[in-house]
Amino acid sequence: MMSMNSKQPFSMHPILHEPKYTPLHSSSEAIRRACLPTPSLQGNIFAGFDETLLQRAEALAAVDIVAQKSHPFKPDATYHTMTTMTSMTCTPTSSSAHLHHPSVLSSHHHHHPAHHQPSQGLEGDLLDHLTPGISLGGMAGSDVCSSASHTAHAAHMSAINHMQHHHHSQSMNMHPHGLGSHSSLGTGLDSEPDPRELESFAERFKQRRIKLGVTQADVGAALANLKIPGVGCLSQSTICRFESLTLSHNNMVALKPILEAWLEEAERAQREKMAKPEIFNGGDKKRKRTSIAAPEKRSLEAYFAVQPRPSSEKIAAIAEKLDLKKNVVRVWFCNQRQKQKRMKFSATH
DNA sequence: ATGCATGAGAA
DNA sequence: TCTCATGCATA
Numbered sequence: 001m002m003s004m005n006s007k008q009p010f011s012m013h014p015i016l017h018e019p020k021y022t023p024l025h026s027s028s029e030a031i032r033r034a035c036l037p038t039p040s041l042q043g044n045i046f047a048g049f050d051e052t053l054l055q056r057a058e059a060l061a062a063v064d065i066v067a068q069k070s071h072p073f074k075p076d077a078t079y080h081t082m083t084t085m086t087s088m089t090c091t092p093t094s095s096s097a098h099l100h101h102p103s104v105l106s107s108h109h110h111h112h113p114a115h116h117q118p119s120q121g122l123e124g125d126l127l128d129h130l131t132p133g134i135s136l137g138g139m140a141g142s143d144v145c146s147s148a149s150h151t152a153h154a155a156h157m158s159a160i161n162h163m164q165h166h167h168h169s170q171s172m173n174m175h176p177h178g179l180g181s182h183s184s185l186g187t188g189l190d191s192e193p194d195p196r197e198l199e200s201f202a203e204r205f206k207q208r209r210i211k212l213g214v215t216q217a218d219v220g221a222a223l224a225n226l227k228i229p230g231v232g233c234l235s236q237s238t239i240c241r242f243e244s245l246t247l248s249h250n251n252m253v254a255l256k257p258i259l260e261a262w263l264e265e266a267e268r269a270q271r272e273k274m275a276k277p278e279i280f281n282g283g284d285k286k287r288k289r290t291s292i293a294a295p296e297k298r299s300l301e302a303y304f305a306v307q308p309r310p311s312s313e314k315i316a317a318i319a320e321k322l323d324l325k326k327n328v329v330r331v332w333f334c335n336q337r338q339k340q341k342r343m344k345f346s347a348t349h
Numbered sequence: 350a351t352g353c354a355t356g357a358g359a360a
Numbered sequence: 361t362c363t364c365a366t367g368c369a370t371a
Contacts, residue, residue, distance in 0.1 A: 234366075234367090235366065235367050235368080236350095236367090237350085237351080237366070237367060237368080238365080238366060238367075240350060240351085241350090241351090241366090244350075246350090246351090247365080247366095248364070248365080250364085250365090251364075251365060251366090254365090287353090287354065287355085287367090287368055287369070288353090288354090288368095288369085289352070289353055289354075289368075289369050289370065290352090290353060290354085291352080291353085291370090292352085292353085309362085312361080327354095328353080328354095330361090330362095331353065331354060331355090332352095332353075334354095334361095334362070334363075334364095335352075335353065335354085337362090337363080338363080338364070338365090341363090341364090
């Protein structure tokens with residue numbers, strides 16, 4: 001990849017920018033996918049029960065993944081790593097409190113059958129068949145067992161609260177987080193849910209950020225310096241996703257004012273610095289990341305194509321079949337659904 | 350830049 | 361249990 005480390009101490013002053021929280025809007029997104037009709041194919045061992053979607057999924061999978069390419073490597077299932085690193089993410093020195101939550105409302109929309117991107121596949125690994133309704137052995141052999149250690153890491157979340165926005169939509173959430181406040185910020189009436197704006201802002205943001213010589217990680221950390229109520233730091237991942245518009249619409253809308261505030265403050269600070277020529281001079285357990293091999297991934301995608309929201313039983317069956325932990329499969333589906341909901345050029349474009 | 354994961358809150 | 365926002369770990 002590339003290393004971009006232009007760490008530079010940046011001191012920002014708290015800026016008091018009036019937070020304006022954006023309401024959400026329904027993100028209209030259209031996700032369409034094509035389900036090909038393809039009956040045929042069977043010869044299951046468990047025949048009898050199966051049938052249903054999963055089976056078809058496999059058939060589809062076989063067809064779907066016509067000629068694709070795949071990666072040559074086949075990593076083991078999971079690997080853990082333990083290391084001690086004093087991650088000081090952003091936990092600020094004292095405060096233990098700052099966990100507001102971001103909650104953005106969400107509008108829900110109609111989903112469509114999913115849509116997934118072409119993946120890699122090569123040899124047609126025909127899946128077997130599962131019995132949908134019944135859960136074999138009660139629990140798929142793998143089951144969630146103990147995914148071993150999940151170290152609860154400090155939860156720090158930044159918060160973004162939104163309030164109203166009357167719409168037929170449903171949710172609105174705030175997180176109580178003890179501190180009695182419910183930020184009653186100015187009822188926001190704010191921003192434009194205009195995807196156009198977001199897109200151009202994200203682009204400008206990235207460019208100005210680079211101009212400042214700041215990395216995505218720097219931005220995330222610096223956010224904590226802007227003492228915007230309810231806003232802590234964010235990770236490099238999130239900044240990156242913001243810039244590449246790979247966040248949900250609501251999330252983009254919520255983050256925009258915050259990043260905008262940071263940008264202005266950062267540029268202001270730099271101007272100031274430029275002005276005066278004299279200054280400066282210049283442990284823990286790590287979470288493990290399961291790696292799902294290409295063949296398994298192809299199967300999952302095939303199932304997802306026909307049934308984005310499998311029941312617990314089906315998930316268990318799939319997990320057993322692919323020899324993955326049930327929880328891994330469940331999470332995979334969740335993430336897949338989230339992906340399909342992301343912005344980028346999904347619908348409005 | 351992304352894959353897999355966690356957790357809070359809403360169903 | 362799912363959705364959503366987010367993050368760690370990793371390619």
